[in-house]
Amino acid sequence: MATNRTFTMLKPDAVEKGHIGAILEKINASGFRIVALKLTHMTKADAESFYAIHNERPFFGELVEYMTRGPIVAAILEKENAVADFRTLIGATNPADAAEGTIRKLYAASIGENAVHGSDSDENASIEAEFHFAGREQF
Ligand code: IDP
Ligand code: MG
Secondary structure: OOOOEEEEEEOHHHHHOOOHHHHHHHHHHOOOEEEEEEEEOOOHHHHHHHOHHHOOOOOHHHHHHHHOOOOEEEEEEEOOOHHHHHHHHHOOOOHHHOOOOOHHHHHOOOOOOOOEEEOOOHHHHHHHHHHHOOHHHOO
């Protein structure tokens, strides 16, 4: 995948609260083009694999439970400097620390239930996009 792409998930809390439309609107308005998009439900094995880097952390069980309790929206986004610009748009992991106007400031409830995922590097953006999307689903 090109380095001008990132991967995101609108997490179960954002979907449950009916924020899909508002968050996608903000993503588009911030200059990102959606090049792959779907509503999907991660299995326990999916979530354990996606978040394997965190499997020693004390919150891992809680994270897997949260990410599998309902559907998510997975998307691939395209923009110059996509990874860094999208991390800026979503804000800090803990919404209490997130800047005004960021997606987590607007829509996240807590450090655990923080509404949205954004890849942290070009390499992980590519790995995460391939995890969720077949080649024919990416435009
Ligand atoms: P990030 O999503 O901002 O990259 P990471 O440190 O990679 O943050 O953590 C992945 C996810 O794990 C977070 O988005 C959040 O849902 C959850 N998480 C991180 N830290 C905590 C915590 O201290 N308690 C509960 N959940 C956490
Ligand atoms: Mg992370």
